[in-house]
Amino acid sequence: MNITALRTTTFTAVVMTSALALTGCTGEPDREDDDVISIATQRQPHLYAPYAYEDFAPEGTTIEVVPMDTSTDQMTALLSGDVDFALMGVPTVITGVSEGSDITLIASGADGGSGLIGDAEIEGVPDLEGRTVGYVPGSSQEMAFRLLAEEAGLDPDTDINMVNLGYADMHEALSSGDIDAFAGAEVGVSLSLLDGAEPVEDIYTTPLGPVNIGLATTGTLAEENPELVNELLGIHEEATAHLEANPSEWIEAVQGQFSFENEVLEQAVENIWLRSDIDEEYRGNIDELALQMQELEIISEAPVADDVVTEME
Structure with missing residues (x-):
């Protein structure tokens, strides 16, 4: 069929x-x-x-x-x-x-359908300290990212510049340098990966799965x-x-x-x-x-x- x-x-x-x-x-x-x-x-x-x-x-x-x-x-x-x-x-x-x-x-x-994606030089969540990360408030991606940040010893509200972005805007914002990483969804995740970005960390490793x-x-x-x-x-x-x-x-x-x-x-x-x-x-x-x-x-x-x-x- x-x-x-x-x-x-x-x-x-x-x-x-x-x-x-x-x-x-x-x-x-x-x-x-x-x-x-x-x-x-x-x-x-x-x-x-x-x-x-x-x-x-x-x-x-x-x-x-x-x-x-x-x-x-x-x-x-x-x-x-x-x-x-x-x-x-x-x-x-x-x-x-x-x-x-x-x-x-x-x-x-x-x-x-999710991903924590950043510039290629970012080697892990600890490298996000002082950087700008896009997210959708209340999303499962936001909560997974916060758990990963806390595991890395970072407070997302004070150690990271969290920016409210729509899923459709995340790839372009990362590509243009307006943000350093994002916790987002497909197809923005794949667009950024194909554009040379890299996974910061596996977003599925938290208790949220x-x-x-x-x-x-x-x-x-x-x-x-x-x-x-x-x-x-x-x-x-x-x-x-x-x-x-x-x-x-x-x-x-x-x-x-x-x-x-x-x-x-x-x-x-x-x-x-x-x-x-x-x-x-x-x-x-x-x-x-x-x-x-x-x-x-x-x-x-x-x-x-x-x-x-x-x-x-």
């Missing part, structure tokens, strides 16, 4: 501009057409899977993919009822749960319409497994959808591990991530994995 070819004839990602502009929303998904499932995602290779869902959906089921810029935007769309599901950053799901929002994680999506992306919905939908949620879970599992087993097809499909260069994607997929299961190790990573978010005062109280994850039958 060639996903790119199939998509050309059978599937167009739908940007639900009109849906996002609705007023008087009840906070529950619009289920007027039970054969249409909407899912929010982002324009990154490790969040590509929803674009392949249509190829694995039952006959008569339509998948509407809603591309968004941030996980915060995705959570807002979920909670307002504008989308049914979201493939998004796990830290944002944890934040929502800690605030009492009706959001829950039902599957993993992708591990990895490589946890990054998960599939979320609302607790209300999971409770009131488990048939729909289980249907989407099955689609997600099949699509994710197929892409993971066929990296060349995954690269071709991502390139066709997002127009990234092939060389960049070949580098990026080596740093991404697609998955859909939530095992005990993954739960442990969620627990550690939540504790670090509390430590950094991103959230006031850390939820445990059992509060973040809903196991479907």
Whole structure:
């Protein structure tokens, strides 16, 4: 099966501009057409899977993919009822749960997709003292970097100049010399590596592990319409497994959808591990991530994995 070819004839990602502009929303998904499932995602290779869902959906089921810029935007769309599901950053799901929002994680999506990248002369985290490092506040990359800095005896808030940057801006900022390193995501990581930058240190060696992306919905939908949620879970599992087993097809499909260069994607997929299961190790990573978010005062109280994850039958 060639996903790119199939998509050309059978599937167009739908940007639900009109849906996002609705007023008087009840906070529950619009289920007027039970054969249409909407899912929010982002324009990154490790969040590509929803674009392949249509190829694995039952006959008569339509998948509407809603591309968004941030996980915060995705959570807002979920909670307002504008989308049914979201493939998004796990830290944002944890934040929502800690605030009492009706959001829950039902599957993993992708591990990895991260990197701590710097100028070639930087030989390790200790060399970052007094230097400028780009990061996204509240991200798993920020928390992993802070743990690595502390292990190296550095206080990120006083010994390092931490600069808030969007993921898409990090490669250019490093290339131009505006920053010395960044804790960021693909494809910026691969762009910088191909441009001569080097990994400062393995970002996955902290207790957070490589946890990054998960599939979320609302607790209300999971409770009131488990048939729909289980249907989407099955689609997600099949699509994710197929892409993971066929990296060349995954690269071709991502390139066709997002127009990234092939060389960049070949580098990026080596740093991404697609998955859909939530095992005990993954739960442990969620627990550690939540504790670090509390430590950094991103959230006031850390939820445990059992509060973040809903196991479907």
